[in-house]
Amino acid sequence: MRITVIGSGYVGLVTGACLSDLGFKVVCLDKDETKIRALQEGDVPIYEPGLKELLAKNRADGRIRFTTDSNEAIEHGDVLFIAVGTPATEDGSADLSHVLSVASMIGRQLKGFKLIVNKSTVPVGTADRVRAAIEHELSHRGMPTHVFDVISNPEFLKEGAAIDDFMRPDRIVVGIDEGIHQAKSQRMMGDLYASFNRHHSRTVWMDVRSAELTKYAANAMLAARISFMNEMANLSDALGADIDHIRRGIGADSRIGHSFLYAGCGYGGSCFPKDTQALVSTAQAHGQSMSVVQATEQVNQRQKLLLVDRLVKAMGPDLSGRRIAIWGLAFKPNTDDMREAPSRVVIEHLLLRGARVTAYDPIAGHEAMKALRQDLAGREHLLAQFALTDSDMQALEGADALMVLTEWKNFHNPDFDGMKSVMRKPFILDGRNLYNPEALSELGMAYQGIGRRNHLVPLLSFDSVIELADEAKLPALAHGMAHA
Numbered sequence: 001m002r003i004t005v006i007g008s009g010y011v012g013l014v015t016g017a018c019l020s021d022l023g024f025k026v027v028c029l030d031k032d033e034t035k036i037r038a039l040q041e042g043d044v045p046i047y048e049p050g051l052k053e054l055l056a057k058n059r060a061d062g063r064i065r066f067t068t069d070s071n072e073a074i075e076h077g078d079v080l081f082i083a084v085g086t087p088a089t090e091d092g093s094a095d096l097s098h099v100l101s102v103a104s105m106i107g108r109q110l111k112g113f114k115l116i117v118n119k120s121t122v123p124v125g126t127a128d129r130v131r132a133a134i135e136h137e138l139s140h141r142g143m144p145t146h147v148f149d150v151i152s153n154p155e156f157l158k159e160g161a162a163i164d165d166f167m168r169p170d171r172i173v174v175g176i177d178e179g180i181h182q183a184k185s186q187r188m189m190g191d192l193y194a195s196f197n198r199h200h201s202r203t204v205w206m207d208v209r210s211a212e213l214t215k216y217a218a219n220a221m222l223a224a225r226i227s228f229m230n231e232m233a234n235l236s237d238a239l240g241a242d243i244d245h246i247r248r249g250i251g252a253d254s255r256i257g258h259s260f261l262y263a264g265c266g267y268g269g270s271c272f273p274k275d276t277q278a279l280v281s282t283a284q285a286h287g288q289s290m291s292v293v294q295a296t297e298q299v300n301q302r303q304k305l306l307l308v309d310r311l312v313k314a315m316g317p318d319l320s321g322r323r324i325a326i327w328g329l330a331f332k333p334n335t336d337d338m339r340e341a342p343s344r345v346v347i348e349h350l351l352l353r354g355a356r357v358t359a360y361d362p363i364a365g366h367e368a369m370k371a372l373r374q375d376l377a378g379r380e381h382l383l384a385q386f387a388l389t390d391s392d393m394q395a396l397e398g399a400d401a402l403m404v405l406t407e408w409k410n411f412h413n414p415d416f417d418g419m420k421s422v423m424r425k426p427f428i429l430d431g432r433n434l435y436n437p438e439a440l441s442e443l444g445m446a447y448q449g450i451g452r453r454n455h456l457v458p459l460l461s462f463d464s465v466i467e468l469a470d471e472a473k474l475p476a477l478a479h480g481m482a483h484a
């Protein structure tokens with residue numbers, strides 16, 4: 001069985017790399033010539049741990065190649081995966097233009113039977129629209145319209161751990177509808193994923209509409225867990241409780257479990273924000289309400305600005321003359337993906353308030369600059385107040401505060417003494433709850449986590465924070481306040 005993957009982004013490349021590693025002959029197609037040229041030359045345009053090595057190995061062994069030639073790609077595969085983007089439109093619904101243009105392209109080039117497997121996250125009913133677009137092209141060509149099947153196989157990989165997720169899936173959801181091709185499609189999908197089902201079957205078979213909705217249900221529930229914990233953390237702050245105790249206390253209940261219970265400065269990425277919005281939009285189109293999902297997204301929007309809010313409480317609304325350091329720009333560790341990253345909102349708000357921002361991310365710097373240029377287009381004077389640094393310590397030089405926005409491993413155990421010596425004011429706003437509040441307080445550093453008994457560090461004014469932090473720095477503070 002030969003495989004074609006249409007769309008060579010995070011999902012397409014991981015799918016192609018992993019299937020080629022399982023022995024299948026894979027062709028990856030993309031319309032982006034720069035991307036394909038880079039892949040042909042052995043470069044990988046995205047950062048995903050292990051992906052570059054896996055692609056290099058299978059490319060060298062002749063099991064995977066990359067092309068922009070849709071004729072060649074459609075001809076090659078018995079199975080055609082669709083893995084193109086489905087971004088949010090203005091009204092929050094999913095933009096299906098890429099998926100449907102791929103469907104038309106397939107219809108224009110189909111010769112014999114192909115199994116078309118949709119891996120993109122798409123609203124319920126999209127498989128029907130893909131089918132209709134292909135049939136339209138086939139009838140236009142005077143071809144029989146029953147030479148293909150369209151099924152759903154949503155992807156559940158997590159960026160940053162994508163290879164492992166693909167190779168060791170919790171479950172594989174496959175939606176196939178009744179029809180003349182049902183048995184054949186099921187057999188082909190069974191063969192495709194046989195390596196993952198040897199010990200016990202991980203495949204959950206269902207109809208196409210249920211498979212399409214399963215993906216949204218999973219993402220909505222995961223996002224809701226995060227927003228729930230974030231609200232609980234904010235309440236903990238108000239009440240003087242510690243969210244970390246609460247997390248462990250509720251996680252021990254087997255009905256709840258320990259995963260995905262971390263409070264923080266909001267979720268981002270290419271999936272949760274757009275998928276929750278698309279789900280709400282689908283529900284509205286069918287006269288249904290999705291109050292929990294709607295609230296999930298609202299809470300997240302607020303949470304992304306929590307650290308800026310706290311900084312303003314401490315320093316006042318005008319941040320001109322302040323220098324704020326940021327550690328972590330990607331929406332989560334082990335990726336360079338900046339889509340909907342909380343850092344983008346935080347940086348924009350800091351710059352709008354007049355702060356200078358210096359930021360460090362081990363991997364996502366380049367993508368972050370691209371994203372910020374886009375966010376701040378026409379406001380280059382703001383962008384001029386932003387700088388990337390080559391190291392975490394460099395970002396801290398002369399900083400009035402540090403915001404930790406992504407929990408990269410190398411931020412877990414920093415040199416706190418070194419940090420104190422280079423920062424103008426040792427004030428840490430920890431958006432990922434990496435540090436121990438008591439330990440930092442003993443070190444004489446002002447610290448705010450998310451729901452970490454922050455009442456112990458009164459933030460009545462910035463002066464009081466500094467007094468708590470390090471009296472020796474008071475002269476520097478006086479200087480700082482003069483131009484605040």
Ligand SMILES: NC(=O)c1ccc[n+]([C@@H]2O[C@H](COP(=O)([O-])OP(=O)(O)OC[C@H]3O[C@@H](n4cnc5c(N)ncnc54)[C@H](O)[C@@H]3O)[C@@H](O)[C@H]2O)c1
Pocket residue numbers: 006007008009010011012029030031032035083084085086098101102119120121122155156157158159270271
């Ligand atoms: N990124 C994730 O973590 C993740 C996880 C699960 C599901 N998904 C879903 O998978 C889908 C793809 O996501 P992604 O993050 O890989 O997107 P991406 O933006 O990284 O990649 C999409 C690729 O498709 C290409 N493309 C668009 N139209 C094309 C066409 N007509 N022909 C050929 N190529 C075309 C683009 O050039 C791009 O390279 C989305 O629906 C997303 O919601 C993503």
